[in-house]
Each structure stands twice: as C-alpha cells, then as structure tokens.
Amino acid sequence: MFKGETYAGDSFYEFLRLDHPCLLPDWTHMDWTQVSLLHGTTVLAIVCKEGALMAGDRLATEGHQVGTRDLEKVFRIDDSSMMAIAGAAGPAIEMVRMFQLELEHFEKLDGQPLTFEGKANRLSFLLRQNLPAAMQGLVVMPIFAGFDHDKGRGRIYKFDITGGRFREADYYSTGSGGKDARASLKKIVRHEDLSREEAIHAAVGALLDAADEDRATGGIDIVRGIFPTVKLATRSGVEDVKDEELRRVYDAIITQRRAA
C-alpha cells in the first residue's frame, strides 16, 4: 500500500527482490576464486537431552593467513533456533541476517512463528538463491539446529550448496576441520543421551581435535582470552555458554589428555 510497494506475500527476501532489488547483494559476474576473502572454518552441532548445542572456533582465514581471530560463526536466529556458518564469511553472515529477518518478518505478518521444518525450508531457499555465487567461489556451508517445540526435542539440519536439506540425528560438523571434529564426536555422541555438560565437553574436545589436525581451525587462545562460541537451544530459549565455563571444560580436557 505504501509508495512503490507491489509485493503482498510474507517473505522478506521476495519483497526485497521485487520492490527493492538494489538492497540485495549481487555476487555473480565475477570469479571470486582469484580474490582472497575471509573464510570461516570449523562449526558443529550436537543433539543433547535438553535440546541442541552449537559450537564454532573463532578463526577466519584469508588465504593462508589469519584474517580475524575472534569471528562469531554461531548465531542465535530466534527464540528456539541457531545457525552456524562455514565458508565465505561475507556472504555467510549476510545470509544469517537475511534468515533472521525472514523468520521475524513471517512471524509478524502471519501472527505466528514458522514450524522448525518451515524454518529449515526457508534456509534451503536462501541457499538456492546463492547457488550462482557459490559456483563462482562464494560457497556458504550452514548448519541449522535448535529446539523443535512440536517434536519436543533438539534437531539438526545440514545443507549442501544447492539448498539440499538433510536431517542429522545426533551430530554434524562442517568447515575445513569438519571431518576431524566429526571423527572426534562419533566416539562420544549417542542418540540424545548427552547431558548439557557432556555435550559442552564433547563440543570443546572436538574443536580442539579439529584445531590439532587442521591449520585453518583456531584452537583456544589462552593468551588473548579467545574461546569458541558455544550456544545451547532448549525449551526455554537460546543460551550462550559463558567463557568461564568453557575455560573450566578446557582445563579438564587438557588434564585428562595429559594423564592419558
């Protein structure tokens, strides 16, 4: 009804594409493999008794160099869900922002939030829109996890660049150290039986393992006080796990590994 408004649906992305196309990024028409850009590395998600946990190291690389030491790669999306990103950091963080708005916009227009499944589908859609850019080197690899109020438990979805959406029952990890983190997690994580503390322990351990094998994954930087990002989605909301707690978990893991 406002000046220039022609779109009448519930999607914020489609509204911008139709009525304000200049606000949307256009990353096509360029070979991004020739440019050195910030890349996010290892992120992971674990289903636990209370819901779902997500964690990520803080390093972003720029070619073979350190780009940023304290990049956040795990984001709260709404009261019950989180998204973690690996790959080209610029487009990935933009996708997070668009995804957050897409869900909030729908909730406000429609009067009720999307289901967990519906949210995962919206993220698929945004990834499909990114496919041309991905083909030119701007690959974004997200994980989506959270507490599904309809099902009463934590859930994880992984994606590929075509927007393909795949459910993971117990855990998943992606990024340059993703394979190493998965190798670490598979020995510990069993279906939904982890307590909050065990899940945090498993996540920090897996990030340390990934940092050990993969040069692009940042470990824990005690000198600068940089800890991984760890978030937990439960029935009551999304909680940030504090650095002090992560420090205690880190110390416990080091003591354990020295003794072994």
Next chain:
Amino acid sequence: MSTPFYVSPEQWYQDKAEYARKGIARGRPIVSLEYDNGIVMMAENRSATLRKISEIYDRIAFGGVGKLDEYETLRKSGVRYADMRGYSFSREDVAGKSLANEYSNVLGSIFTREMKPLEVEILVAEIKDSGNSAFYQIRYDGSMSDMTHWATIGGDSDKLGDVIRGGWKPGLSLKDAAQLARRALAGSGSGGSIDDLDEKTLEIAILDRARKGRTFKRMVAEEAKGLLSG
C-alpha cells in the same frame, strides 16, 4: 457526451469524511498509555484470532480501528517498511515518526484521489531511548497528531480522554495502567460495561522496556486476568 454534475470540492470532501467517520464509528476504540516501564495498549475485541493491536518493530506497536481488511493491509505495509529500513540501515534507525509519516501520506492521498476513503484510524506507539514514549494518531484523511503519555483512537475520544486524563500520572504500574485503560473503555459507551470487559473480551499488549530487542508482547489470558483482577 453528457456533462457531469458539478460537485464542489468542499462538498465532495465533506461527503467522503462523513462516509469514513460512519465506518469508523462502527468499530471499537483502542486505548494506549504509558506505565512505569513501557506502554500498554488495550481494546475490546471478542475475536480470538483477529487482532487490532500488533507488533511492527523492536519498539513500535500498531493499533487499527475501523475496517479490518483496510487496517490489516496498512499494518502489513508498516511491517515491510520497518523491516526494510532496519535491513538497509540498522535496527536502531527504525523510528515511529517516519512510519507515522508514511501512514499519513497513504491515507491522505487515498482520501484526496480515490472515490472511497479508507475507513480506518491508525495508532503508532513507540518507546524511546530517552525514557519517553511517542504516540501518533493518523486519521482517515491523513491528518496526524502526536501525543505524549497516552492516546486513543476510535470511539468517543472526549469520553475516553476524560477518564484517562483524570487517572493517568507518571510512574503508574502496569496493573494500574491496565485498570485505568479498562475503565476508559467501559466509560466510552461504545462497548461493554466494566463487568463485561475481562481477559476474554479484551485484547491487551505491551511494549516492555525490560525486554531486549523485540519489546512487544501480547498478554495471554492468564496474564491479562492477573492485570485486571483486584
């Protein structure tokens, strides 16, 4: 070709205004006032799903009286406008005043250009960083006024205003503010008596400064009952 009848602009606008006022008068009013930690908005609404009061953005709420489909379209445009502004600038840059101006432009241009004016009145309520609040009333012809501390739209504004003016003071608790709003609605003569106005027949929402980010909250039946009791 036949010559159309001449109608003077005054007459035409008067007819349109009367038409719009009649349509709006059929609706139930909305009362909105400051309490010590935000803004409370209240309206008599017997529908469980169709809303008169809704969220626009972090600190901005919307109220509409009159024809539902018309204010509903305006509400959705407002959400799109606010989300677009927040996306292209920052969340803090979305202000109630610019939204109220958009509403005023749309209503004004429809009133002057179209055969049928919109039969709605719009209220934009906003909590500000400074601790103040702002209320913008936009009428069917696009005329806009801003109020501090409280505002009403629809119904008999004199009667509603008298009750609130008599009872409002700075630092009211949420409960006191909600009960004052209920007394105003009951005294306006356009709806139920005070005994009819309970958690089942009232729609209540707040902009709560204690909440981070999105401050809008709709009161569920249990919370509304707590506010209205005693």
